[in-house]
Amino acid sequence: MSDILPVGEVAEAVVAWINETFGWLLDWITMALDMLISGFQDGMAAIPPLILIVILAVLAWVLTRRNLKIGLLTLFGLIFIYLLDLWPETVLTLALVLTSTFVTLAIAIPLGILASRYVSVNTALRPLLDLMQTMPSFVYLIPAVIFFGLGNVPGMIATIIFAMPPAIRLTNLGIRQVPIELIEVSEAFGATEWQKLIKVQLPVALPTIMAGVNQCIMLALSMTVIAAMIGAAGLGLNVLIGIQRVDIGGGFEAGLCIVIIAIILDRITQNVISSGPDK
Amino acid sequence: MEETQEEETDKNIKVSVRNLTKIFGKHPDEALRLVEQGKKKQEIFEETQQNVALRSLSFDVYEGELFVLMGLSGCGKSTLLRCINRLIEPTSGVVEIDGANIVTMSEDKLRQVRRTKIGMIFQSFALLPHRTVLENVGFGLEIQDMSVAEREEKAREAIDLVGLSGYEESYPSGLSGGMQQRVGLARALASDADILLMDEAFSALDPMIRRDMQDELIELQARLNKTIIFVSHDLDEALKLGDRIALMKDGVIAQIGTAEDLLQNPSCDYVERFVEDVNLSRVLVSKDVMKRPEPLLPPDSGPRNALRLMEEYGISSLFVAGKDRMFRGLVTVDGAVEAKKREIPLRDVMVTDSPTVLLDTPAQELMPIMAETAYPVAVLDTEGRIKGFIVRGSLLAGLARLEIEV
Numbered sequence: 001m002s003d004i005l006p007v008g009e010v011a012e013a014v015v016a017w018i019n020e021t022f023g024w025l026l027d028w029i030t031m032a033l034d035m036l037i038s039g040f041q042d043g044m045a046a047i048p049p050l051i052l053i054v055i056l057a058v059l060a061w062v063l064t065r066r067n068l069k070i071g072l073l074t075l076f077g078l079i080f081i082y083l084l085d086l087w088p089e090t091v092l093t094l095a096l097v098l099t100s101t102f103v104t105l106a107i108a109i110p111l112g113i114l115a116s117r118y119v120s121v122n123t124a125l126r127p128l129l130d131l132m133q134t135m136p137s138f139v140y141l142i143p144a145v146i147f148f149g150l151g152n153v154p155g156m157i158a159t160i161i162f163a164m165p166p167a168i169r170l171t172n173l174g175i176r177q178v179p180i181e182l183i184e185v186s187e188a189f190g191a192t193e194w195q196k197l198i199k200v201q202l203p204v205a206l207p208t209i210m211a212g213v214n215q216c217i218m219l220a221l222s223m224t225v226i227a228a229m230i231g232a233a234g235l236g237l238n239v240l241i242g243i244q245r246v247d248i249g250g251g252f253e254a255g256l257c258i259v260i261i262a263i264i265l266d267r268i269t270q271n272v273i274s275s276g277p278d279k
Numbered sequence: 280m281e282e283t284q285e286e287e288t289d290k291n292i293k294v295s296v297r298n299l300t301k302i303f304g305k306h307p308d309e310a311l312r313l314v315e316q317g318k319k320k321q322e323i324f325e326e327t328q329q330n331v332a333l334r335s336l337s338f339d340v341y342e343g344e345l346f347v348l349m350g351l352s353g354c355g356k357s358t359l360l361r362c363i364n365r366l367i368e369p370t371s372g373v374v375e376i377d378g379a380n381i382v383t384m385s386e387d388k389l390r391q392v393r394r395t396k397i398g399m400i401f402q403s404f405a406l407l408p409h410r411t412v413l414e415n416v417g418f419g420l421e422i423q424d425m426s427v428a429e430r431e432e433k434a435r436e437a438i439d440l441v442g443l444s445g446y447e448e449s450y451p452s453g454l455s456g457g458m459q460q461r462v463g464l465a466r467a468l469a470s471d472a473d474i475l476l477m478d479e480a481f482s483a484l485d486p487m488i489r490r491d492m493q494d495e496l497i498e499l500q501a502r503l504n505k506t507i508i509f510v511s512h513d514l515d516e517a518l519k520l521g522d523r524i525a526l527m528k529d530g531v532i533a534q535i536g537t538a539e540d541l542l543q544n545p546s547c548d549y550v551e552r553f554v555e556d557v558n559l560s561r562v563l564v565s566k567d568v569m570k571r572p573e574p575l576l577p578p579d580s581g582p583r584n585a586l587r588l589m590e591e592y593g594i595s596s597l598f599v600a601g602k603d604r605m606f607r608g609l610v611t612v613d614g615a616v617e618a619k620k621r622e623i624p625l626r627d628v629m630v631t632d633s634p635t636v637l638l639d640t641p642a643q644e645l646m647p648i649m650a651e652t653a654y655p656v657a658v659l660d661t662e663g664r665i666k667g668f669i670v671r672g673s674l675l676a677g678l679a680r681l682e683i684e685v
Contacts, residue, residue, distance in 0.1 A: 190394030
């Protein structure tokens with residue numbers, strides 16, 4: 001109360017104003033995200049675990065252009081998790097991480113494209129992204145709780161904010177790094193702006209954009225335990241409970257599962273395109 | 280208006296450039312005014328901080344011509360090339376393609392012209408790494424929303440034209456530089472454009488591959504009769520390829536003319552300096568510019584053998600010499616065909632009065648000899664043994680090579 005600059009008070013006032021004015025929008029977002037997560041989760045829960053594991057392993061194998069090592073890694077990693085009896089939590093964590101990533105990319109990639117095309121967007125975004133990346137991730141929990149209450153949705157919101165900057169940055173960078181001659185080729189052959197983006201810039205920038213997708217997933221996973229503090233369920237909650245009850249075994253098992261999922265998702269995203277066209 | 284060359288009115292003008300000026304910088308208007316006052320590039324830069332890249336250029340390129348824009352780096356030749364399809368916006372002036380002014384054209388119409396009339400080939404090949412050869416060649420057609428079947432057919436034709444059949448499914452990363460540039464060439468040819476803009480197209484290639492590509496371009500041009508504007512910094516290449524050459528300096532054209540024009544009547548000091556080493560030709564002698572006389576035709580061989588050798592080596596005449604390599608004469612392809620038809624020995628159709636020179640004949644004396652004869656000139660040692668031969672191209676190339684080494 002005795003601050004010389006009333007920054008904290010102003011922040012509170014702004015939050016209160018947003019809550020009053022955009023309450024309907026916040027409710028709507030909560031509902032939409034909730035549906036997305038539970039849809040994802042229910043869909044996966046409806047399939048018997050072992051069958052789902054095989055499906056996921058085959059999917060990993062196909063996505064990585066028949067990389068047998070990654071297919072087997074997925075298969076045995078997930079069976080290991082199943083044997084630890086943490087399958088339902090894992091499904092929920094996967095649902096949270098993948099839907100967060102999906103929403104993040106749906107916002108980040110268009111923003112990255114805009115930033116690569118318009119200097120003004122780039123200039124406006126840069127300090128914001130710096131702020132988002134340097135801010136300790138716990139700070140995002142506060143507005144998430146205020147606007148969205150407790151549960152999976154605020155956890156997701158915090159995750160989305162935290163995971164977004166690298167995806168925007170790398171999309172922007174990837175497009176800017178497309179060699180000038182390739183831009184000249186598309187213009188010299190009479191491409192429209194849209195054709196240039198779709199047929200030249202995005203495909204050529206894809207390896208860099210995929211690095212952004214990879215970063216995005218990894219950051220989302222790293223948020224699972226923190227998001228659990230505001231009520232997000234899944235493996236993160238088990239870790240949190242492990243901390244609170246000094247249950248070393250339980251915390252370690254859940255932590256190990258997160259690591260396994262991280263390794264699997266990392267290998268898949270790194271191999272979807274990065275090794276370039278086959279000969 | 281500058282005066283332009285009007286003497287060749289029998290040819291159709293394909294690309295016409297009038298008073299083209301390009302100024303780089305944020306405030307071109309003032310600089311443009313100074314250009315019109317005739318101030319020098321350096322003065323304008325000091326006064327306005329604007330960089331005059333091209334100043335009031337005017338020239339025409341005729342249909343079916345291979346026109347070389349030549350000059351040292353920074354002379355504005357690549358900028359000029361990019362003004363022709365408006366990859367770079369000209370500051371003022373007119374660029375007409377088939378009579379239509381590109382500079383004032385709407386975006387839509389410009390796109391149409393780029394799609395159908397102009398193909399471009401880049402120094403760095405500029406192939407899309409994620410696409411196969413076939414998909415790269417079909418790129419321009421894809422942009423025109425042509426159906427997959429149709430564009431693949433056209434792309435395959437173009438690939439065939441540049442001799443890359445069999446590599447349709449390869450990716451650029453798996454091809455050599457020469458092959459990659461063939462893909463670039465095929466991409467430009469696929470859309471059936473009349474005009475090809477080639478920006479230092481062969482400069483990134485090894486000297487050997489480069490010479491092959493130049494030969495192939497000449498051959499392709501003889502068949503397809505495109506209008507080609509070729510940017511080069513290499514006098515050797517310009518002399519070899521160009522029907523006409525525009526020598527540029529500091530954003531203006533110092534001289535336009537054929538290779539002979541530039542060599543024999545340089546219009547100003549700059550052109551003269553550029554080609555002055557060529558005038559050192561008095562120190563250059565036959566043996567510096569001759570090619571190896573392979574293969575030689577044994578005096579007793581028949582017309583069929585002669586024709587086979589000509590076909591194999593892709594040449595139209597053979598020197599006749601025995602094991603001792605003593606020069607006897609020369610058989611042309613016409614002669615050999617006639618001998619075969621009338622079943623007479625080759626010696627009856629042998630040309631024995633084709634010009635010969637000695638190993639140390641100065642290049643200056645070679646020029647008039649080359650100008651008068653239709654045959655390759657044999658180079659003999661003092662005993663009369665054949666050591667090599669000279670054709671017009673090898674003489675010019677030899678002269679140019681010397682210029683670059685000096």
